[in-house]
Amino acid sequence: MKTLILTSAVLALTAGMALADGHAKTIRMGTEGAYPPYNFLNDAGEVAGFERELGDELCARAELTCQWVTNEWDSIIPNLVSGNYDVIIAGMSITDERDEVIDFTQNYTLPDPSGYIAMSEDADLKSGILAAQTNTIQAAFIAEGSATLVEFATPEETIAAVKNGEADAVLADKAFLTPIADADADLIMLEQEELLGGGIGLGLRESDTELKEKFNAAIASMKEDGSLNELLAKWEISGQF
Known part of the structure; x- marks a missing residue:
């Protein structure tokens, strides 16, 4: 058990250091792919939905190259911490309990x-x-x-x-x-x-502060220019910022 915890910690630290040094070529966006309209797999087996469009736009605004991966919901937080991907974007509500294990950006939906x-x-x-x-x-x-x-x-x-x-x-x-x-x-x-909950946000490892700042800035810019509200309306998700 100690070896597993240490390995997870090393992976998370390594990922954070790579980002801070500017060496991270790809940010891996982890989602479930089974919860429409937030995220689902289309007929081609690709991630689609509100969070796919949102994530692609956030990555573009943050000037990041992003790759999409899917993970089952019940292990989505442990696999983030273990370094299997860098961001959770999966309809995950911000809660105090989850915030003890991972970090969150500002919310990109109001409590639904x-x-x-x-x-x-x-x-x-x-x-x-x-x-x-x-x-x-x-x-x-x-x-x-x-x-x-x-x-x-x-x-x-x-x-x-x-x-x-x-x-x-x-x-x-x-x-x-x-x-x-x-x-x-x-x-x-x-x-x-x-x-319930405090709205939905991106989940990140607590060590990835620079990545959190980049995504927070991108979310804020989408709120300011109205594009986030347009995306919410497109996918019929209630609440406007």
Whole structure:
């Protein structure tokens, strides 16, 4: 275990030193590729969505060469710390718990309402069985309440759990759930919403302060010129800066 921790620390330090020395040729952007409209894989197997367009624009403004890689959600933070990529851009809400392990840029979305999908409008949200993706703010919210939490590795599995009767409802970002409910006559978007987290930001290793500054400046410039709001509107993500 000590060897693993030391190796991770060395990798993170090396990545940070390379950036500071100006020797980093490519910044690797890590995303899940399974959470539309934020990020998903298109028919060609390439990363697409709001965060792909955002990330490409941020890299251009920061004058960085960026490469996209995908990683499963449940190991996305450990693999950042281990040096498998340099940035998390994966619909990750800024929370105090995550901020103890990694660093965040300023937010590039406001807190997006979380919504519930169910098979019936009478779904019991207080004491029923609620599904959420593992290691999300929605899972943490359910765990703190009186309902029973069932967690799944992927967002698709949470939807399947409702359809096959394993769960009464799913709690997830409303921007993710709305098109699913619109496309499936068996699913209903419930009226109740929850406002969780501090908005979404880029996740970075705590040692990569220069990279954080570059991306913060790029995000700020997109907020100032209105291009970030235009991108949010394009992908139907609520909230304007």
